[in-house]
Amino acid sequence: MNTPDNLKYAASHEWARLDADGTVTIGITDHAQEALGDIVFLELPAVGRVVKAGEECAVVESVKAASDIYSPVSGEVVDINQAAADAPESINTDAYANWLFRIKPAATSAAELGALLDATAYAATL
Amino acid sequence: MPLRTPLYESHLAAGAKMVDFSGWEMPIHYGSQIEEHHAVRRDAGMFDVSHMCALDLSGPDARDYLRHLLANDVAKLTTPGKALYSCLLNETGGVIDDLIVYFFSPQRYRIVVNAGTAAKDIPWMRAQLAGFKAELSVRRADNDNPVAIIAAQGPDARERRSTGNDAVAMIAVQGPRGRERFWAAFPASRTATEPLGIFQAAEWKEWMIARTGYTGEDGFEITLPADDAAQAWQNLREAGIKPCGLGARDTLRLEAGMNLYGQDMDEDISPFEAGLRWTVDLKDAARNFVGKQALTAGQPRNQFAGLLLLDRGVLRAHQKVITPQGEGEITSGSFSPSLNQSIALARLPEGVAIGSEVEVEIRDKRLKARVVKPSFVRNGTPLL
Numbered sequence: 001m002n003t004p005d006n007l008k009y010a011a012s013h014e015w016a017r018l019d020a021d022g023t024v025t026i027g028i029t030d031h032a033q034e035a036l037g038d039i040v041f042l043e044l045p046a047v048g049r050v051v052k053a054g055e056e057c058a059v060v061e062s063v064k065a066a067s068d069i070y071s072p073v074s075g076e077v078v079d080i081n082q083a084a085a086d087a088p089e090s091i092n093t094d095a096y097a098n099w100l101f102r103i104k105p106a107a108t109s110a111a112e113l114g115a116l117l118d119a120t121a122y123a124a125t126l
Numbered sequence: 127m128p129l130r131t132p133l134y135e136s137h138l139a140a141g142a143k144m145v146d147f148s149g150w151e152m153p154i155h156y157g158s159q160i161e162e163h164h165a166v167r168r169d170a171g172m173f174d175v176s177h178m179c180a181l182d183l184s185g186p187d188a189r190d191y192l193r194h195l196l197a198n199d200v201a202k203l204t205t206p207g208k209a210l211y212s213c214l215l216n217e218t219g220g221v222i223d224d225l226i227v228y229f230f231s232p233q234r235y236r237i238v239v240n241a242g243t244a245a246k247d248i249p250w251m252r253a254q255l256a257g258f259k260a261e262l263s264v265r266r267a268d269n270d271n272p273v274a275i276i277a278a279q280g281p282d283a284r285e286r287r288s289t290g291n292d293a294v295a296m297i298a299v300q301g302p303r304g305r306e307r308f309w310a311a312f313p314a315s316r317t318a319t320e321p322l323g324i325f326q327a328a329e330w331k332e333w334m335i336a337r338t339g340y341t342g343e344d345g346f347e348i349t350l351p352a353d354d355a356a357q358a359w360q361n362l363r364e365a366g367i368k369p370c371g372l373g374a375r376d377t378l379r380l381e382a383g384m385n386l387y388g389q390d391m392d393e394d395i396s397p398f399e400a401g402l403r404w405t406v407d408l409k410d411a412a413r414n415f416v417g418k419q420a421l422t423a424g425q426p427r428n429q430f431a432g433l434l435l436l437d438r439g440v441l442r443a444h445q446k447v448i449t450p451q452g453e454g455e456i457t458s459g460s461f462s463p464s465l466n467q468s469i470a471l472a473r474l475p476e477g478v479a480i481g482s483e484v485e486v487e488i489r490d491k492r493l494k495a496r497v498v499k500p501s502f503v504r505n506g507t508p509l510l
Contacts, residue, residue: 038160041440061461063460064154064159066440066442
């Protein structure tokens with residue numbers, strides 16, 4: 001299973017990456033896309049929505065099932081990946097290139113990011 | 127230990143992702159369930175359906191017994207090999223299971239029931255044998271019982287193991303090129319099987335080859351000795367037939383508008399409320415089948431219809447449908463790979479018109495859907 005070293009992971013199978021501009025990019029892991037099977041629909045949060053870490057804020061639907069996506073960090077949604085929403089199957093092709101949404105982190109986010117798993121620890125949960 | 131079919135090793139070798147299905151370890155897909163779905167609509171795919179339970183019925187009263195047991199009437203079966211779809215009802219007219227019965231002679235039939243329901247069907251069918259001279263034998267194989275179980279006559283029958291291996295496996299080959307590719311793999315079967323009409327079977331060697339299926343495409347369902355299954359699967363793969371899992375099987379049957387037992391109907395639902403009125407044969411007034419009295423006394427309050435989602439999203443079982451005539455419920459829903467849109471089967475209040483628009487509650491939203499006839503795709507062609 002592909003778990004890049006430069007990302008942080010939630011036990012609920014989201015990945016998070018702190019970017020140079022200070023925002024956090026969030027998607028689902030390769031393991032999650034594999035378990036879901038063919039992805040056919042994404043419901044992404046509204047830009048401007050304020051979320052707490054652990055809050056349900058997106059839904060990924062495969063042919064098989066709907067799966068809730070939890071934000072790994074608190075903050076404001078500043079961007080969503082409309083291209084992925086238009087072609088949900090792209091997540092099956094590459095779950096790391098095809099992110100879901102970006103968060104401008106709240107003050108608590110540094111601690112929340114620090115509490116996420118690194119690649120080795122996440123891979124050990126699978 | 128989960129139950130495994132005689133093709134378990136073949137699935138692993140083909141890269142299957144295995145899941146639990148009614149206690150059976152079965153392939154959900156071999157990579158992409160959408161690609162498998164398209165293979166069946168456009169060319170040919172095959173499914174291991176050995177978890178379904180084949181039962182052989184024989185005896186002088188076999189025909190009378192089935193006319194008592196089933197809501198459809200086996201009296202209309204007169205050509206050897208001809209098959210009939212029927213519900214097995216309880217006394218209140220609810221559906222215990224749906225099944226296919228194959229006629230060979232008035233003294234000999236084969237019945238195929240669902241995997242998850244066989245454990246309740248068999249005792250029920252045996253209890254109904256009281257007073258009839260007939261014998262029911264279980265032909266399904268699994269890893270615990272690799273040989274068939276033969277039941278003696280009557281409700282108090284003791285089971286005994288067959289001394290030889292009488293167990294069978296079942297493979298469904300489906301798709302517009304399914305029969306051609308099957309004949310390429312087994313050329314000697316062609317003479318016996320090419321004349322077969324829809325819903326008709328022929329016996330070839332020890333195999334039963336039926337022109338039936340659960341996908342809305344042409345094809346064969348093959349019942350063969352368990353010992354032949356792995357080699358046959360291999361030959362069919364070499365003939366270009368793509369292995370397909372339960373995932374594709376579900377989207378294919380949903381597009382074809384075919385009911386799934388346990389989702390679209392169960393013991394509390396009458397066939398009249400599950401879109402199966404056409405399978406209940408009331409023509410012979412003298413025939414008293416189990417459940418008839420309850421069925422003919424009641425008035426169905428619901429109709430069975432299809433839904434086509436007009437907004438983006440995915441319809442799923444148990445979502446609430448809001449109509450001007452009241453609330454309904456989705457019984458099966460998914461994404462249709464052929465239509466590239468979500469579809470569903472639903473139980474709706476009587477009076478909701480085909481073609482009208484309704485709303486479906488999905489999480490915190492209400493999405494628009496159109497009510498359609500419960501059949502979306504047949505023989506590779508969208509019907510909408």
